[in-house]
Structures are given as structure tokens and as C-alpha cells.
Amino acid sequence: SMPGLCLISPFWLLPTDCPEMIDGMRPQDVDFRSENYNNILHWIPGCQWEEDTTYFVQYKIYGDKRWTNKVECWGIKNTFCDLSQETTQSSEWYYARVRAAISRRKSGWAVSPRFIPLLLMRLLLLPPPLPSWLLRNFFPPRLLISSIFLETAARKLSARRLAHFSLSISVLWATHRRIIHVFEPSELTCSAFH
Secondary structure, eight states: OOGGGGTOOOGGGSOSOOOTTSOTTSOEEEEEEEETTEEEEEEEOOTTOOTTOEEEEEEEETTOSSOEEEEEEEEEOSSEEEOTTTOOOTTSOEEEEEEEEETTEEOOOEEOOOBOHHHHOBOOOSSOSSOEEEEOSOOSSSOOOOOEEEEOSSOEEEHHHHTTSOOOOOEEEEOSSOEEEEEOGGGOOOOOOO
């Protein structure tokens, strides 16, 4: 897929014919795209799109009766909405829906397919944006690291969430003045994370 299509709605993507029997304002191809724990809802405008079209997004977990408004995506002109904070439970089933409005006219809701983050997420761990390691309970000369987090610009991933992946961890033992030793993975003994 072309990343540029995530942020704009090229005119050549708009449907060309608009049968009168359908809701021509209703957004089309509503679906989630998930990458590195960022879950973004995307859609393309309906065939009756106009320049002043705005969109309204709601979401819910499977089984809930009520939809929740996504305040940051209420009356927007974009054709995408970031629902990462609303879809943090990786094994839950989520749905989202979007409707269009032109002046005082509103379309019907267009509902996404079921979204399960655990099944649909693409993980691109190399290179994460602005990586840094946060180490806790560091007691030399015996190294005891109770928590490791991979911090990115988007969010902090704990070692438990990273347990599914093959990682190479190097530990840097240093003072504020000089590097004492760099422990490579072959020198480290790791126990299970609690």
C-alpha cells in the first residue's frame, strides 16, 4: 500500500458514478490499518463528496450496545482517524463507524469490519522512532534489570509486550564520566520477566 494515501483523499480515488438508490454521501471502504500499535481508521469519501464535507467517527467494543464519539475526530475534514488509545486491548474485537455531513445533510453510518489488533497489526521494530532504553534496579557488579522498556515517540512498550519477538539486548554499564563496560547479549543471563 502507498503511505501517502493514508493522509489525503486523491480525487482519482473518488467513485465516478453515484446511483440515486444509494446514500451517495456515505463514506466507503472503511477499515483499520494497524502498524506498531498505531490503529488508524481510514475511509474514502462517498460519491457525493464536496469540498466542505466533514466526518464524524464513533467506536465500540464488540458486545457494547452504545457507540462512543471520538471527540478528536468529530467534524473533521481528514479521511482518517487515530483510534490507537481506544483500541489498546490487543485481543478485543473493535468496530468503528463514520458518517459524512455536507451543510446540514448527514449520511448514514459506514461501519468498519471487525478489528482485532492482535491479528491485524504489522510490527516494524527496526528502526523505532527515537529509541531509548529505560533500565531499572541496576546494581553493579551483578546486573539486575527488573524492567526493560523500549520507548518510542509513540508509546512505551514493556518487555512483556515484546516477549513475542526475538530481541538482541546490550547493556551499557557507565558512569557519567566514562563507559566501564558494554555487556553484549552473550554475556548476559536473563530470567523470566515477572
